[in-house]
Amino acid sequence: MSSSSSTSWQNLPLKPIPGSYGLPIIGPMHDRHDYFYNQGRDKYFASRVEKYNSTVIRVNMPPGGFIAPDTKVIALLDGVSFPILFDNAKVEKRDVLDGTFMPSTNFFGGYRTCAFQDTAESSHSLLKRLIFFILSSKHNTFIPLFITNLSEHFTDLEKDVSKHGKANFNSSIGTATFNFLFKFITDKNPTETKIGDSGPTLVQVWLAAQLAPLATAGLPKIFNYIEDALIRTIPIPSWTVKSSYDKLYEGLWEAGTSVLNEAEKMGIKRDEACHNLVFTLGFNAFGGLTNQFPILLKWVGLGGESLHKKLSDEIRTVVKEENGVSFSALDKLTLTKSVVYETLRIEPAVPYQYAKAREDLVVQSHDASFEIKKGEMIFGYQPFATKDAKIFENPEDFVADRFVGDGEKMLKHVFWSNGRETDEATPDNKMCPAKDLVVLLCRLYLVEFFLRYDTFTFEFKPSVLGPSITIKSLVKVSSTV
Numbered sequence: 339m340s341s342s343s344s345t346s347w348q349n350l351p352l353k354p355i356p357g358s359y360g361l362p363i364i365g366p367m368h369d370r371h372d373y374f375y376n377q378g379r380d381k382y383f384a385s386r387v388e389k390y391n392s393t394v395i396r397v398n399m400p401p402g403g404f405i406a407p408d409t410k411v412i413a414l415l416d417g418v419s420f421p422i423l424f425d426n427a428k429v430e431k432r433d434v435l436d437g438t439f440m441p442s443t444n445f446f447g448g449y450r451t452c453a454f455q456d457t458a459e460s461s462h463s464l465l466k467r468l469i470f471f472i473l474s475s476k477h478n479t480f481i482p483l484f485i486t487n488l489s490e491h492f493t494d495l496e497k498d499v500s501k502h503g504k505a506n507f508n509s510s511i512g513t514a515t516f517n518f519l520f521k522f523i524t525d526k527n528p529t530e531t532k533i534g535d536s537g538p539t540l541v542q543v544w545l546a547a548q549l550a551p552l553a554t555a556g557l558p559k560i561f562n563y564i565e566d567a568l569i570r571t572i573p574i575p576s577w578t579v580k581s582s583y584d585k586l587y588e589g590l591w592e593a594g595t596s597v598l599n600e601a602e603k604m605g606i607k608r609d610e611a612c613h614n615l616v617f618t619l620g621f622n623a624f625g626g627l628t629n630q631f632p633i634l635l636k637w638v639g640l641g642g643e644s645l646h647k648k649l650s651d652e653i654r655t656v657v658k659e660e661n662g663v664s665f666s667a668l669d670k671l672t673l674t675k676s677v678v679y680e681t682l683r684i685e686p687a688v689p690y691q692y693a694k695a696r697e698d699l700v701v702q703s704h705d706a707s708f709e710i711k712k713g714e715m716i717f718g719y720q721p722f723a724t725k726d727a728k729i730f731e732n733p734e735d736f737v738a739d740r741f742v743g744d745g746e747k748m749l750k751h752v753f754w755s756n757g758r759e760t761d762e763a764t765p766d767n768k769m770c771p772a773k774d775l776v777v778l779l780c781r782l783y784l785v786e787f788f789l790r791y792d793t794f795t796f797e798f799k800p801s802v803l804g805p806s807i808t809i810k811s812l813v814k815v816s817s818t819v
């Protein structure tokens with residue numbers, strides 16, 4: 339048996355893991371109604387932490403039904419126990435990307451793509467190396483490429499605000515993100531392929547069918563039982579979205595010749611590589627970023643004019659000193675960097691992580707040790723780990739300069755990328771390979787935004803994938819520093 343990799347191992351009392359799964363069938367169904375409809379996910383966990391007086395508990399997780407008959411997980415709900423999920427020697431990450439169920443591989447051309455593979459599978463590191471190859475070969479081109487896409491996005495927003503008095507941020511950033519990612523991977527525009535300008539819709543349709551069991555449309559209460567039975571009893575078949583998927587696949591097949599050639603040189607079959615490109619572009623990258631940018635804008639927006647002024651001052655001063663937007667400029671933006679990290683801490687875009695114990699192990703919370711048996715499913719609810727009041731001061735507050743200066747020491751407690759912010763993604767771990775790219779793109783977004791605008795007003799409402807943001811006004815830059 340091995341012990342958890344918590345930073346300071348202490349001799350804490352070994353306790354049985356409290357919690358309850360309830361009666362078969364009824365327990366999981368009752369719990370998922372609490373989770374989706376009666377309590378909502380934060381209250382679902384918080385009320386059980388309080389009831390069992392423990393941050394490591396046994397709970398059911400959705401969807402259940404025929405989709406995921408085994409709903410039992412051990413939930414880690416603090417910042418000390420959570421990192422056991424990153425320890426690949428102790429946990430297995432095979433087919434657990436979506437949690438207690440795995441969508442049919444027919445959604446992915448019959449392959450288990452990289453994100454579903456465990457580190458013990460040799461094809462995992464091979465496929466991940468392909469992603470690292472793309473990322474490193476585009477290192478010097480992504481700044482100008484993203485700036486071009488953002489400039490179209492801002493023109494879009496301005497046009498809609500002046501014409502209709504409001505602009506749909508999510509749909510505009512969705513288009514910019516898809517166009518950026520497609521060109522990033524293939525060097526071509528999606529409009530040069532059969533994807534045309536329908537990329538975001540094609541991805542959303544495909545994602546919705548595979549992830550439906552984890553979602554709720556937020557309909558009035560009387561529809562809850564119907565919705566629950568419809569999307570959480572049996573899976574939506576992959577053929578319903580096959581034509582959308584095929585278009586994405588064919589678009590990447592057509593445009594991605596040089597990446598696919600490289601994949602073949604590395605020993606990956608051409609069609610497997612292409613299915614992995616669709617998954618990485620559509621699920622990992624588009625899914626992650628189109629969730630992340632609205633979250634970023636929401637928290638910066640809530641920071642109000644005083645935060646906007648501080649960000650504009652910093653950004654405009656540094657960009658002027660550095661004669662433009664460069665890696666070195668992005669690195670000098672201390673407040674902007676901290677705002678991005680604080681956003682990733684307070685509202686991680688991918689809030690759930692799952693893994694199975696490879697062996698009997700012990701995990702520690704702040705106040706006790708718990709034994710987990712080989713094969714048990716471990717689940718981490720990340721917002722509770724990165725808003726742990728025993729680690730972060732005022733954890734529920736958005737503190738823009740939290741990670742400035744000495745605050746940088748706290749970056750090891752930021753986990754958005756399925757690892758510590760101070761650790762590196764490698765082919766041999768399960769950390770997001772685009773960890774650094776994502777942080778840079780968020781900084782770059784704020785730079786381009788505050789080079790154009792002094793401030794903005796907006797409205798938001800929570801939705802399945804991140805908040806839905808409506809921009810109400812954009813105040814153009816009044817002066818340069």
Ligand code: HEM
Pocket residue numbers: 431435452453454455466469618622623624625626627630687688690691692754755756767768769770771772775776
């Ligand atoms: C804000 C945007 C993003 C977020 C929040 C995000 C988050 C994550 C997380 C949490 C994981 C681990 C999932 C798990 O195993 O539980 C992951 C894995 C992964 N991400 Fe990202 N990601 C983002 C953007 C991207 C981008 C832009 C790319 C590609 C260019 C990418 C490629 C991948 C891949 C390939 C994996 C699987 C890694 C492996 O199996 O070892 N992600 N990402």
